[in-house]
Amino acid sequence: MGSVVFKNVVKNFGALNVLRSLDLAVPDHKFLALLGPSGCGKTTALRILAGLDMPTAGKVFIGERDVTRLQPRDRDIAMVFQSYALYPQMTVADNIGYPLWIRGTPEAGRKAKIGEVAAILEIGHLLDRRPRQLSGGQRQRVALARAIVRDPAAFLMDEPLSNLDARLRLTMRGEIKRLCQRLSATTIYVTHDQVEALTMADLVAVMQGGELQQMAPPIEIYDRPANRFVATFVGNPPMNILPAALSEQGVTVATGIVPVDQTRLAACRLAEIVEIGLRPEDCSVAPPGEAGALQGEIYVVEPMGNETLVNVRLDGGNVQVRAGRDFRGVVGESIGVAFDPANACFFNSAGLTAVHRVNNNGRVT
Amino acid sequence: MQRGSQARKYRLQGAGLDLALPYLMLAPGLTIVLGVLVYPLWDGLRASTRAYRYGSPVADVGLQNYLHLWSDAQFLNALWVTVKFVALSVSFEAVLGFALALFCLHEFRGIRLLRTVLIIPMVITPVVVAIVFRLIYASDAGMLTALSKAMGGGEVQILGNPLNAFIGLVALDVWEWTPLMFLILLAGLQSLPHEPFEAARVDGAGAWRVFADLTFPMMRPVLAVAIVLRTIDAFGTFDQVFVLTRGGPGEATRLISIYGYDTAFKFQQTGYAAALFVTIGLVVLALAFSAIRLLRRVDAS
Structure with a gap:
């Protein structure tokens, strides 16, 4: 096992700047999710860690060993690919045993180990088959088995769930999490799915445009996003962002004035905030005309079964509100949007979060 | 406007010209294949069972x-x-x-x-x-x-x-x-x-x-x-x-x-x-x- 460190890693593909000075340190035994939209450089970072691509500049360390210029095979890693990357001509057993076979593990030891990991992943009955005779979920398990058959310093996973159907993805998500906790191995998990990142990881690193935006535990990423990008990328439906202006009593949002306590208001003034961010679940629908609520009209109503998503058109833009499952609104109706300003965060003109939400519900900020 | 569909004659599927059309379209190609491929092949097989003199078959020799x-x-x-x-x-x-x-x-x-x-x-x-x-x-x-x-x-x-x-x-x-x-x-x-x-x-x-x-x-x-x-x-x-x-x-x-x-x-x-x-x-x-x-x-x- 080992820690993983990126030091000022830069990667250019010709004129294209894919990674701009990435600094990242993953402590030993931690599960890190590299989260970001496509093209943000997360997969490139992983490939550089694996040794499949060379960084233009910077250094990569695995377990305090500088591996920047080492061949992939000398890095003591295991990787799970998005397309599983199984060896089509080999049986499942040979696929799983390949990392051992190539290292010259004797047959008896190899067989025992293959049986062991196959049992963990419940694919013992598939060992004689070939990859093309397997379903997507089974292939995924074989790819995982091949990764865990050795005891590498770090596990690398490149969107391993994105080729599975939605239901299977849910099951495998839980299983991979259990597996990683059981192995207690340093894991770097690349994903564009914020739910995967939040549910599985000990640490989430959000990337965009080749730069690290924030690295923190999932709850902190969610509750205290470092900037506007992280705030809107993480969370579903995404955080509502509305233009905000400072006034004597509080903050003016749309046509209403939001009362904000003095210390936060002072901080807002100091940071010259321009926008307010509100999570949909921190908003609620209110009867039209209610004091303190923002006034607007219903734009879209989306019943989800367990709740209803209401999109409300305000003066400064639309907001998503989570309403109860019994919400019965009609498009075009007037409606109020109520929220506790303590749950709001504020962004300055550079898009950074200047004032975070206040601790509530007993959560630690 | 009067609907003209009443007067129109429909061509039924799988009958008449519709039935014959595939064969008609295949015919030229098939003729060519028969002429330049199948016939020469057959002729060659026939020639291989004969004896020739001055370019003309003179005897059937079977598999000789x-x-x-x-x-x-x-x-x-x-x-x-x-x-x-x-x-x-x-x-x-x-x-x-x-x-x-x-x-x-x-x-x-x-x-x-x-x-x-x-x-x-x-x-x-x-x-x-x-x-x-x-x-x-x-x-x-x-x-x-x-x-x-x-x-x-x-x-x-x-x-x-x-x-x-x-x-x-x-x-x-x-x-x-x-x-x-x-x-x-x-x-x-x-x-x-x-x-x-x-x-x-x-x-x-x-x-x-x-x-x-x-x-x-x-x-x-x-x-x-x-x-x-x-x-x-x-x-x-x-x-x-x-x-x-x-x-x-x-x-x-x-x-x-x-x-x-x-x-x-x-x-x-x-x-x-x-x-x-x-x-x-x-x-x-x-x-x-x-x-x-x-x-x-x-x-x-």
């Missing part, structure tokens, strides 16, 4: 022509030369073509130009290639002799020496047809998924193991198809030999095709030649079928 082949020393020698020629040429072409394809898989400056240049021999008319090679091999004013003399040696005998002539013929075929092998194998290599190769590198395989454990097994079907194609093609090699050596010296380069040509047009033994070519056709067919069956078995296991 076929039986006679196996006691004809010249035929057996031609068959042996052909098998040697095909085996040597196709093996060299496969190995060289695979090596070149693996090399050209890498992306670097000028690779497109290189790939194009490598294909040129294949697109030159075979007779022209043979003429050029005859000029290279010529013992008096040939390129090889010139080269040898420049280095202080004497005349190089290629076409006059049985072994050298045979090697020269194989060299010509390899030069001309390695590009086809290269092209098929490069296309095959390019169509392989690249993730398994990256996975193997991460799993600990070096370049040789990646080739032996992944590239070669994954390429086996493509390689087999390319070899079968080239083998069938090489069995019919005629023009290069005809221009280069006419089968000589002696019988050193007399391939089955040349012997058959001689039999038919020099010795005027039309029936015997027909039997010879039918036999070779069956041999090639059997080869192709067994190769394809072998391929299927490899694929299914």
